[in-house]
Amino acid sequence: MRIIGEALQTVWETPRGRAGVMFLGFLVLLALFGPLALPDPARQFDLDELAAVSPSVDHPFGTDQLSRDVLSRVVSGARISLAVAALAVALSVTLGAGVGLIAGYWGGAVDALLMRLVDGALAIPRLFLLMLVLVVPDRVPLLALVLMIGTTGWFATSRLVRAEVLRLREETFVQAAEALGASRRRIILRHLLVNAAGPLLVAATLGVGDVILLESGLSFLGLGVQPPTPSWGGMILDGRAAIEAAPWISIFPGVAIVLTVLATSLVGDALRDAFDPRGA
Amino acid sequence: MTRVLEVGNLRVSFPARDGRRFFPVDGVSFTLDRGETLALVGESGCGKSLTSLALLQLVPASGRVEPGSTIRLGDTDVLSLKGEALRHIRGRRIGMIFQDPMTSLNPVFTVGDQIAEGVRAHLPVSRGEARERARTLLQEVGIPDPAGRLDAYPHQLSGGMRQRVMIAIALAAEPEILVADEPTTALDVTVQAQILEVLDQLRRARGMAVLLITHDLGIVAGRADRVSVMYAGQIVEEAPTPELFAHPSHPYTQGLFASVPRISGPVNRLTPIGGTVPAPTAWPTGCRFRPRCPQAFEKCQLPPELLPVGPDHRMRCWLAEGRPFRD
Numbered sequence: 195m196r197i198i199g200e201a202l203q204t205v206w207e208t209p210r211g212r213a214g215v216m217f218l219g220f221l222v223l224l225a226l227f228g229p230l231a232l233p234d235p236a237r238q239f240d241l242d243e244l245a246a247v248s249p250s251v252d253h254p255f256g257t258d259q260l261s262r263d264v265l266s267r268v269v270s271g272a273r274i275s276l277a278v279a280a281l282a283v284a285l286s287v288t289l290g291a292g293v294g295l296i297a298g299y300w301g302g303a304v305d306a307l308l309m310r311l312v313d314g315a316l317a318i319p320r321l322f323l324l325m326l327v328l329v330v331p332d333r334v335p336l337l338a339l340v341l342m343i344g345t346t347g348w349f350a351t352s353r354l355v356r357a358e359v360l361r362l363r364e365e366t367f368v369q370a371a372e373a374l375g376a377s378r379r380r381i382i383l384r385h386l387l388v389n390a391a392g393p394l395l396v397a398a399t400l401g402v403g404d405v406i407l408l409e410s411g412l413s414f415l416g417l418g419v420q421p422p423t424p425s426w427g428g429m430i431l432d433g434r435a436a437i438e439a440a441p442w443i444s445i446f447p448g449v450a451i452v453l454t455v456l457a458t459s460l461v462g463d464a465l466r467d468a469f470d471p472r473g474a
Numbered sequence: 475m476t477r478v479l480e481v482g483n484l485r486v487s488f489p490a491r492d493g494r495r496f497f498p499v500d501g502v503s504f505t506l507d508r509g510e511t512l513a514l515v516g517e518s519g520c521g522k523s524l525t526s527l528a529l530l531q532l533v534p535a536s537g538r539v540e541p542g543s544t545i546r547l548g549d550t551d552v553l554s555l556k557g558e559a560l561r562h563i564r565g566r567r568i569g570m571i572f573q574d575p576m577t578s579l580n581p582v583f584t585v586g587d588q589i590a591e592g593v594r595a596h597l598p599v600s601r602g603e604a605r606e607r608a609r610t611l612l613q614e615v616g617i618p619d620p621a622g623r624l625d626a627y628p629h630q631l632s633g634g635m636r637q638r639v640m641i642a643i644a645l646a647a648e649p650e651i652l653v654a655d656e657p658t659t660a661l662d663v664t665v666q667a668q669i670l671e672v673l674d675q676l677r678r679a680r681g682m683a684v685l686l687i688t689h690d691l692g693i694v695a696g697r698a699d700r701v702s703v704m705y706a707g708q709i710v711e712e713a714p715t716p717e718l719f720a721h722p723s724h725p726y727t728q729g730l731f732a733s734v735p736r737i738s739g740p741v742n743r744l745t746p747i748g749g750t751v752p753a754p755t756a757w758p759t760g761c762r763f764r765p766r767c768p769q770a771f772e773k774c775q776l777p778p779e780l781l782p783v784g785p786d787h788r789m790r791c792w793l794a795e796g797r798p799f800r801d
Contacts, residue, residue, distance in 0.1 A: 301535070366578040373530055373572075374643060375565035375595050384591075388582050 198391060204468035211464030217457040225276050228269040235266040235424050249442055256442040258432060267424040268446050274425050275454070278340055279405040285344030287351060287398045291390075294355025295382055298363065309356070312349045320346050321411065328417040339418060343405055351397050358390035365389075392469035396462055403458035410451050426451050478650050478683045479506040479529075479547055485540035486521075486528050490755050497540075498754040499524050500707035506651060511677060511684040513694040513715070515730075516704035519751050522687050525704075526653045529685075530564050531555070548650075566596040569644035573656035575636035579628040585612075585639045586624030592646030611642040614679075615672050634665035641672060648680070655687045670697055691734055695719060700786075703727050706752060706762035709780070713787035724789040725767045761791065769793060 205211035229235075238261045249256040255264035293312070297305040324342055328334050334342075362368055368385050376385070406426075412418030413427030421428055426447040433443030486499040499521040506512050516522045527533050529545060531552065545552040547567055555563060564570075572578045580588060589608035593599060599607065605624065612620035615638040628636055637657060644652060654673060658666035670693060677684050686698055694701055694715060702712040703724065711724040722728050729747035749766040752758055758765050760775040767774065773792045781794035788794075 366572050366574055367580045369532070370570070370572055370578045370640070370643075371580070371591075373532055373564055373570040374592050375561045375563070375647070376591065377561060377595070380591070380595070384583075385580055389580070391582075 198395065201392065201395075201465060201468035205461060205464040208464050208467070210460045211468075214457040214460030214464065217453060218461065221272055221454060221457075222276065224269055225273040229266070229273065232266040232269055233263050235262060235270040237266075238262055248440070255446045256440070258429075258443045259436055259440070264429075264443060264446055267429055268426070268450050270424045271426045271429060271447060272450065272454075274336075274419055274423060275406050275409060275451075278336070278343070278409050278419070279402045281340045282343040282347060282405050282409075283398050283401045285340070286347035286401065287394060288348075289345065290348035290351025290397075291355050291387065291394060293348065293352040294357075294390075295359055295386060297352065298356040298359025299382055299386065305356070309353070312352055315346075315349045321408065324408070324412060325415065325417055328412065333420055334417070336419065336423070339409070339412075343408060347401060347405065351394070351401070354393055354397055355390055358393055359386050362386050362389050392465075396466045396469065399458055399465055400462035403455040403462070406451065406454055406458070476508040477505055478508050479685075480544070481505070481525075481529070482544040482546075484525060484528060484543045484545065486524055486533055486537055486543075487540055488534075488537045488754075496755045497757070498707055499528065500757070502704070502707070502709055504702050504709065504712070506683045506685060508650070508683055509677065509681045510700070511674075511686055511698045513686045513688060513698035513701045514704060515688055515691060515694060515701055517689055517751050519754070520704045521707040521754070522704050523655050526570070526655050526685065526687055529653060530568055530570065531560055532564075562596070565592060565644070565649065566647045567649050568651045568653060569647070569649035570653045571637070571640045571644045571655065571657050574660045575633050575640050576660065578640055579636055579643075581628055584625050584627055585631070585642075586626075589639070589642050589646050592643045596647035607646070608642070611645060612639070614645070614676065615639070615642045616668070617642075632665075633661050634668060637661060637665075637669050638672060641669075641676070645676065645680075649682070651683045651685065652677070653685045653687070656689070657686070658693060659688070659690070666693065673697075691730055703730070706757050707754060708762065708790060710763065710791070711787075711789040712780070713784070717784060717787050721784060721787070723783045723787070723794070724763075724791050725769050725793070726763045727789075729766075763791075 206215060247253060247257045247261070253263050253265065255268060258264055258267070293308055297308040323346060327342060328339070362385070368381060371381055371385050409418050409425070410427030410430070413425040414431045416431065419425035419428055421432075429447040430444045433440065437444055482503045484499055484502040485497055487495040487497050490496050502521070502525050504512060504514075514522045514525065524533065528539055529552065531539070533539060539553060543553060547563065550563065552563060579585070586605060586608045589611055590601070590604035593604040593607050594601075609620050609624055612623055617623050617635060617638055623631075628639070631639065652673070657673065658669050661669060673684060674697060676682065686694070688694065698715050700712065700714050701718045702709045703726065704710065705726050711718070711722070711727045718727070722731050726747070729745070732745040733747060735744060747766055752762065752765070759777070761767070761770070761778050764770045764774040771792070778790050778792050780788040780790050782788050782799060783794045783797060784799065
């Protein structure tokens with residue numbers, strides 16, 4: 195897995211790559227340990243007068259209409275958003291890699307069938323599909339949300355992996371491995387999948403940003419993460435009614451979304467350049 | 475002599491656009507004995523690489539080996555094998571090395587890893603033992619500091635070194651036969667000689683049979699025991715190497731010799747063979763060399779058989795009929 199190590203090294207050496215990695219690293223640490231040091235995101239500070247209070251020393255990001263600490267909620271929201279994104283992307287990358295490997299390796303009718311299904315699936319707008327499904331039940335469990343996002347996100351990845359497999363199959367080393375009696379499993383996992391790992395990693399990184407946006411959008415529409423569980427999209431929805439009087443309720447989670455997605459794009463682009471044989 | 479490989483009337487076909495099938499390999503027969511080197515010589519497109527791929531049933535998916543072809547590996551009928559049984563032949567009984575050492579190694583694994591993979595695909599050994607075997611193999615193929623090179627990645631090695639690694643991988647499971655498809659074509663001349671020397675040493679040390687596929691008559695001399703010259707999907711002349719070099723008989727073989735520059739002897743212009751190799755979709759009828767042959771006559775409209783011209787020396791040419799048999 196040397197090329198991956200080297201690519202990560204290259205990413206770290208570019209300013210934008212390093213900025214993205216540092217921000218995401220900081221965010222992950224914050225999501226993991228931040229809640230230990232911050233007040234409970236569900237705690238209501240002033241029960242007598244439930245009102246949004248602007249940022250202060252006690253509440254650096256202010257409080258919302260229910261007198262809850264916005265900073266706590268942004269940090270807890272990071273936990274939810276990152277967990278949903280990581281799990282959903284892991285699921286879609288696995289599905290996409292699996293389907294792409296099968297289609298590319300077996301070819302023929304299997305390939306044709308799978309790719310026509312993928313073409314069909316790609317023609318359906320993902321957000322509408324998710325809204326259609328998520329609007330039916332009263333409450334959507336978090337795990338169901340992850341499954342829905344994960345199982346609708348692998349189509350483009352499968353095409354990418356298939357294209358890589360088709361390219362790699364023509365490489366002499368794959369033929370050489372066959373000539374030396376490598377099993378089918380070994381050829382697929384060791385010679386095809388590992389050599390396709392670079393583009394797959396780029397797709398996964400950019401996918402994290404996509405999923406965070408998608409989840410925020412769904413939560414903003416009330417279809418994603420359900421209150422009282424804090425989520426960035428949900429917080430923007432909460433603050434919408436008071437956007438003029440108490441803009442901080444919406445602004446801070448909004449900024450969190452923008453910075454996170456920007457960071458994944460920076461890392462993803464830097465990775466893509468690192469894997470680019472032309473050495474951009 | 476123990477016969478290790480017997481190929482009989484091998485025909486490989488592919489579908490053409492018009493629905494008919496064409497035969498890039500069309501009735502190839504040869505044998506290989508233990509410890510012997512047979513050179514299969516011919517121009518690009520004559521079917522020599524496809525012949526070698528067919529030995530391991532590695533013909534590309536749209537092609538097929540025609541019924542009536544036989545490939546016997548010792549007591550094994552290779553063409554009847556499928557799945558796991560076939561996998562146990564590949565690498566274990568026939569090892570193979572390819573033309574371009576730059577692309578025949580997996581770029582993301584160390585060479586030690588890749589040799590050990592070849593060992594462990596066939597032999598029940600532990601990781602540690604496989605690594606130790608990989609080190610020994612690197613030493614055998616003449617790589618300096620083999621222990622240090624185990625952890626090198628392919629891109630850190632020169633072309634010659636990579637081809638040595640390829641040989642080590644091909645030999646990992648101790649096959650009886652090594653098929654070398656243009657093993658030195660991509661290498662510098664000086665490195666070519668080294669690689670051929672390594673192959674020769676290993677053949678002698680292990681009693682392995684080598685099928686050396688090449689377009690270069692120059693590397694055949696002194697390396698191969700016998701030569702089979704291929705043209706348009708068929709063997710057109712076969713003889714022990716000294717006999718072939720002393721008495722090249724088929725007009726095509728003579729043409730090949732005339733187009734190779736010589737270091738000794740009078741300085742003459744090189745004489746290329748006129749025309750080009752026909753496409754496998756359109757082999758000429760009768761003798762396939764007829765359209766390019768300076769000596770063609772009426773009978774060449776009929777396809778010739780392999781006819782004897784000397785001791786162990788046969789050619790696919792009607793001229794053999796009019797000539798006295800040398801012995």
